[in-house]
Amino acid sequence: MSSLLKVDRELKSKVETFRTQISSEAEHLVACFFPKKLLELDQFLREPILNVTDLKEIHSEIKFRVPEPILFTNSHDGMDTNTRKRKLDDGLTDESWQGGTKTAVMPEGIIKCNTKLVDLIERVKPEIRTLIEKCNTVKMWVQLLIPRIEDGNNFGVSIQEETVAELRTVESEAASYLDQISRYYITRAKLVSKIVKYPHVEDYRRTISEIDEKEYISLKIIVSELRNQYVILHDMILKNIEKIKKPRNSNAEALY
Numbered sequence: 001m002s003s004l005l006k007v008d009r010e011l012k013s014k015v016e017t018f019r020t021q022i023s024s025e026a027e028h029l030v031a032c033f034f035p036k037k038l039l040e041l042d043q044f045l046r047e048p049i050l051n052v053t054d055l056k057e058i059h060s061e062i063k064f065r066v067p068e069p070i071l072f073t074n075s076h077d078g079m080d081t082n083t084r085k086r087k088l089d090d091g092l093t094d095e096s097w098q099g100g101t102k103t104a105v106m107p108e109g110i111i112k113c114n115t116k117l118v119d120l121i122e123r124v125k126p127e128i129r130t131l132i133e134k135c136n137t138v139k140m141w142v143q144l145l146i147p148r149i150e151d152g153n154n155f156g157v158s159i160q161e162e163t164v165a166e167l168r169t170v171e172s173e174a175a176s177y178l179d180q181i182s183r184y185y186i187t188r189a190k191l192v193s194k195i196v197k198y199p200h201v202e203d204y205r206r207t208i209s210e211i212d213e214k215e216y217i218s219l220k221i222i223v224s225e226l227r228n229q230y231v232i233l234h235d236m237i238l239k240n241i242e243k244i245k246k247p248r249n250s251n252a253e254a255l256y
Helices: 002-045 081-089 115-145 155-197 202-239 241-245 250-254
Strands: none
Touching: 002 115, 002 202, 115 155, 115 202, 115 241, 155 202, 155 241, 202 241
């Protein structure tokens, strides 16, 4: 029995240590990290990379050679030797012309991504992950401060619950930014594959440029939203810090 009590005390001690650690970290985030981060993101928004006036500067050329037209003959397999050779030179495998799986070999090698946007995305993604992680820590802190359920005197508790709801909303929106980036890559890859399949259709190439411009604008909006979310959370929590940390006053607690 004594050993069980000892284990129980050790566990309670560890839990209390965890609560203290979360509390200390969260208060530091709200008081210092959030204002620091919002200033960093505001400065990021002023950088030339996010203030391109002519969006043609962020376009990326699709370097894929348009194959020459192919003339068919009345040979037994639908093409002569010279035609077959020309197809292979244009980057198409011989199997694709014999009823097998159609594949393409890129004469120029791999078709590159838009490196300018990739570089920008690689700067924005860590900021998104940071916001999600820090919001999770602050949310845990506020949830641990919520007192046991009682009748009446729950105004401070409602403030805590609203704060948790706002933090959860920010987390969800930040996660959607990551989904948006993934969708951009998938959409662009499909369009590039269309260019490979239909290299004579110029509309696909123009659509690539439109997708890149849209993603650039979206990335700038994301950075702006990240900054705004830090501002809102910092302001909201500081304005209600007393009720968040002590939702019920001592006089009311003495009545129960």
